[in-house]
Amino acid sequence: MSADEFRFDGRVAIVTGAGSNPGLGRSYALLLASRGAKVVVNDLGVGPDGRGQIGPGAEAVVEEIRAAGGEAVGDGHSVAERDSARAIVDLALGTWGRIDIVINNAGIAPFATFDEITDRDIERVVGVHLMGHIWMCRAAWPYMADQKYGRLVNVSSGAALAGLPTQSIYSAAKLGVVGLTRSLAAEGAKHGIKVNAISPYADTLALQTMLKANQPTGMTPEAIAPVAAWLAHEDCTVSGKVLETASGSVNEAFISMTTPTPPNPDLRVEAVPAAMEKALDRSGAVPHPEGGDSIYDDIKPYDTTPRTA
Structure with missing residues (x-):
């Protein structure tokens, strides 16, 4: 063990969607466990489109971790339901008494055009x-806030920013993950909770299914795992970021804004085309301002008292 090695001794982590091989979640779980973390390995064991059963799933990864001398337990709950998400967190608490890290990796991606995807598949995706991220973050949040420490690593996608035919609902949900990440980062600052997102690209079972052939691109899940692990580490210094990563390369994806046109309270529809020419000029674009906990401090929580007619 190197003296400067990033360790997770004493930390408890949940990695959702960690049963596929090859898979990103599996790589995250194996790396965290190899560095001392106790890991809840969650997976439903279904295919990339959310249907069928694929192999042993979570239990196979648990056995890999234990065979290497680590600690892990398997879980088969869905992240898409509130009570199931709570059960995943409860497993970590019941087994090890705390929860420090959640990596929200679970996902499905049925390919269909916008007019052909079924209503049921829209709800599932x-x-x-999106709801899987919300329920998992919400289930872990009070415990992390109480201990004044937590690391939430959400998983978005390049499709959320670039758009991808046959993946409109997936893209919409993944961009929702970005909004959730930025807002939770602002809220979490006062609680010692850092929240970031990654947009990974690697050879996974899902990608192989999409390509309909086992044609590796050379981009392994193992090259993504160190980025997720750093965001999950106590030394992580950033929050509210979206990091794109592939083949060990890392870059930040962020929202920018162009120089606004001068205010015009008397703006007419006919003047908008001319304004758009300037509005769409990206030459002077700057990063869009990010939220902060100071904004949150000025907002009073809404009244939850039941109302009577």
């Missing part, structure tokens, strides 16, 4: 990706 939004449920697993």
